[in-house]
Amino acid sequence: MNHSQLHHTPDATHTPCAAHEVHEIHGTHCSAKDKEQKKQATRQQALCVSHVPIFRSLSYESQVQIEHLVHHKHVQREDVILSPHDAKGMLIVENGQVRVTRYTTDGKEHLQTVLGSGDHVGESWLFGHSNDDTFIIADKSSDVCFITAENFHNLLVRMPDLSFQLLKATVYANNQLQRQNSYLTRTRVKDRVMAYLSDLSVGKENGIIAVPVSWKDIATFLGTTAETISRTISALASERRIEKIDNSHYRILKSRA
Amino acid sequence: MNHSQLHHTPDATHTPCAAHEVHEIHGTHCSAKDKEQKKQATRQQALCVSHVPIFRSLSYESQVQIEHLVHHKHVQREDVILSPHDAKGMLIVENGQVRVTRYTTDGKEHLQTVLGSGDHVGESWLFGHSNDDTFIIADKSSDVCFITAENFHNLLVRMPDLSFQLLKATVYANNQLQRQNSYLTRTRVKDRVMAYLSDLSVGKENGIIAVPVSWKDIATFLGTTAETISRTISALASERRIEKIDNSHYRILKSRA
DNA sequence: CGGTTTTTTGAAGATTGTCAACGGGAGTGG
DNA sequence: CCACTCCCGTTGACAATCTTCAAAAAACCG
Numbered sequence: 096m097n098h099s100q101l102h103h104t105p106d107a108t109h110t111p112c113a114a115h116e117v118h119e120i121h122g123t124h125c126s127a128k129d130k131e132q133k134k135q136a137t138r139q140q141a142l143c144v145s146h147v148p149i150f151r152s153l154s155y156e157s158q159v160q161i162e163h164l165v166h167h168k169h170v171q172r173e174d175v176i177l178s179p180h181d182a183k184g185m186l187i188v189e190n191g192q193v194r195v196t197r198y199t200t201d202g203k204e205h206l207q208t209v210l211g212s213g214d215h216v217g218e219s220w221l222f223g224h225s226n227d228d229t230f231i232i233a234d235k236s237s238d239v240c241f242i243t244a245e246n247f248h249n250l251l252v253r254m255p256d257l258s259f260q261l262l263k264a265t266v267y268a269n270n271q272l273q274r275q276n277s278y279l280t281r282t283r284v285k286d287r288v289m290a291y292l293s294d295l296s297v298g299k300e301n302g303i304i305a306v307p308v309s310w311k312d313i314a315t316f317l318g319t320t321a322e323t324i325s326r327t328i329s330a331l332a333s334e335r336r337i338e339k340i341d342n343s344h345y346r347i348l349k350s351r352a
Numbered sequence: 353m354n355h356s357q358l359h360h361t362p363d364a365t366h367t368p369c370a371a372h373e374v375h376e377i378h379g380t381h382c383s384a385k386d387k388e389q390k391k392q393a394t395r396q397q398a399l400c401v402s403h404v405p406i407f408r409s410l411s412y413e414s415q416v417q418i419e420h421l422v423h424h425k426h427v428q429r430e431d432v433i434l435s436p437h438d439a440k441g442m443l444i445v446e447n448g449q450v451r452v453t454r455y456t457t458d459g460k461e462h463l464q465t466v467l468g469s470g471d472h473v474g475e476s477w478l479f480g481h482s483n484d485d486t487f488i489i490a491d492k493s494s495d496v497c498f499i500t501a502e503n504f505h506n507l508l509v510r511m512p513d514l515s516f517q518l519l520k521a522t523v524y525a526n527n528q529l530q531r532q533n534s535y536l537t538r539t540r541v542k543d544r545v546m547a548y549l550s551d552l553s554v555g556k557e558n559g560i561i562a563v564p565v566s567w568k569d570i571a572t573f574l575g576t577t578a579e580t581i582s583r584t585i586s587a588l589a590s591e592r593r594i595e596k597i598d599n600s601h602y603r604i605l606k607s608r609a
Numbered sequence: 610c611g612g613t614t615t616t617t618t619g620a621a622g623a624t625t626g627t628c629a630a631c632g633g634g635a636g637t638g639g
Numbered sequence: 640c641c642a643c644t645c646c647c648g649t650t651g652a653c654a655a656t657c658t659t660c661a662a663a664a665a666a667c668c669g
Contacts, residue, residue: 197534199538205534205537207530207533218519218523218526219523219524219526219527219530221523222520222523222524224523224527251516251519252516255512255513255515255516256512258512258515258516258519259508259509259512259515261519262475262508262515262518262519262522263479265519265522265523265526266475266476266478266479266481266522267476267479268526269475269476269522269525269526269529270476270481272526272529272530272533273464273476273529275533276464276529276532276533276536277454277462279533279536279537279575280462280536280572280573280574280575281456281575282575282576282577282624282657282658283624283658284624284625285624309646309647309648310647310648311647311648315537316537317537318536318537318538318539318575319539319625319626320539320625320626320627321647321648322625322626322627322648322649322650323624323625323626324648325648325649325650326625326649326650329649329650342634342648539625539626539656540626540656541656541657542656566614566615566616567615567616568615568616576657576658577657577658577659578615578616579616579617579618579657579658579659580656580657580658581616582616582617582618583617583618583657586617586618599616599665599666
């Protein structure tokens with residue numbers, strides 16, 4: 096089953112949009128401003144693949160070659176982009192935002208990750224793994240492109256540097272998953288939430304974080320419920336471990352728990 | 353923070369030891385018999401790297417080249433092979449078994465994964481990620497080898513096929529993590545355990561599984577405690593969802609929960 | 610066999626999920 | 640601008656689940 100979530104390569108040397116945000120639910124994605132710049136660039140070059148970190152370092156010829164294999168698609172909010180057992184391949188978010196979810200047998204939606212511009216998902220489908228339970232759904236109006244497993248696999252074999260770039264991205268995704276695991280293996284929800292918030296705050300000098308998605312989504316991400324998240328946040332606030340700024344911003348007061 | 357767990361490439365075309373076991377805590381590793389064969393092979397060729405799936409498809413010359421960069425080490429049970437902030441690089445298990453663990457701030461050991469022959473860990477360290485909390489400890493008397501990040505990185509750049517092989521392995525590892533996440537995000541421990549056991553049983557025609565490690569380790573893997581695992585297993589047995597064969601073998605009666 | 614570790618079991622208390630109700634904010638349409 | 644709806648977050652109460660601590664039983668290892 097399943098697939099992989101991908102994000103910006105964390106240590107790419109010259110990605111225009113900063114990518115050192117630490118593992119959020121989000122694949123770290125670019126600021127609105129960056130997106131604007133990219134959008135304009137697209138219009139000029141007409142190369143969607145140039146947005147994508149793993150392709151950016153390839154030669155222009157290679158990029159043109161890849162562009163020919165790509166299927167573009169514009170999707171609206173809540174459109175189902177991919178269902179289990181659909182055609183296999185890799186999905187790339189040109190711009191916008193999509194959610195990768197899994198439905199449990201009791202019908203609940205479990206958020207796996209949210210992808211932003213330049214993020215991609217489906218590496219594992221390139222290697223023959225099947226998708227039994229993963230849906231990809233547009234979070235907002237977005238442009239996405241799709242490369243079939245077969246085509247992409249051929250690319251990988253023919254373009255060594257692409258393997259390296261994709262490896263880098265996959266290793267990064269791996270880190271994110273590892274990190275999520277480190278939250279989830281804590282038995283206390285309070286510990287999970289605190290660890291999650293602490294990680295969100297690394298690199299922000301004032302310790303202020305913007306909560307990226309709804310409580311409900313964070314809840315499924317952390318293996319609990321929205322109500323428990325709500326209560327836990329209150330508890331953390333009254334323990335002076337975090338401080339509420341407004342509805343979506345918090346300051347993290349003690350990183351180490 | 354972290355590293356990556358690696359396993360056999362799942363769909364390698366000609367790995368001598370079958371590798372389609374689905375994600376256990378273990379990296380899928382070879383049977384004792386296979387290990388024996390490998391051991392002998394080593395003695396003859398003196399090439400440790402030939403054991404390792406990601407190196408096996410490379411030319412003999414490449415393998416010799418790699419072998420020169422490798423540091424070998426024999427370790428006893430409970431030896432600490434690597435601590436946080438040690439030299440970075442990739443660790444490969446030639447034969448034996450090692451455990452990758454993380455220590456929480458309250459001093460508890462959290463098992464991340466168990467690696468068997470041919471498995472490797474540390475891809476993320478090759479890309480500059482630091483290791484703040486991961487220990488690698490010998491589970492039994494083992495032979496391991498180590499390649500420094502710098503050396504390995506050079507290899508990757510010089511040997512395109514190696515990137516592809518490592519990508520394959522990393523994507524597979526990614527799947528394992530994804531899978532572990534899918535267990536952990538269930539709120540009920542019973543669901544986590546059942547999903548875990550079900551996955552262990554896929555591919556076994558009789559549904560009989562061998563529990564790979566102690567309850568305690570499975571407990572930390574699934575974000576709970578040994579006592580709860582014990583009780584949960586009993587409950588599942590009395591619900592006729594699993595059946596105890598002996599102390600380390602169970603038959604899974606209903607895969608779908 | 611003796612010593613050590615792991616598993617099982619019990620009981621108590623804490624944590625968490627569930628169900629239900631309420632309030633506020635965003636968006637819609639009049 | 641207001642009424643309305645819908646969704647999300649909050650809060651309360653209760654039941655279920657889980658952790659913890661302790662102790663006994665079983666399995667493991669040399």
